[in-house]
Amino acid sequence: MEGLLAAAFPGANITLSNDSAQHRGHAGDDxxxxxxxxxxxxxxxxxxxxxxxxxxxxxxxLGDLPGQRVHALAIKALTPGE
Structure with a gap:
């Protein structure tokens, strides 16, 4: 995911966190x-x-990644001044 995001948003500051362990056993946990x-x-x-x-x-x-391999993605998208 990070590679796709870096290519689409050149110069962006990207922090991607894997929260899967917090959802173990819940819906969507494969x-x-x-x-x-x-x-x-x-x-x-x-x-x-x-x-x-x-x-x-x-x-x-991200294309088809969300909804196929990734069950949930919480997005916070900001400008540098926000």
Missing amino acids: GSGESHFSLLIIWDGFAGQNRVARQRLVNRA
């Missing part, structure tokens, strides 16, 4: 240890865009 993630992405290119537009850009960059 036992792989890679089902639930949190993302903090800070990028100049988000300026002038609302929260939904930013999340759509992130989801577009």
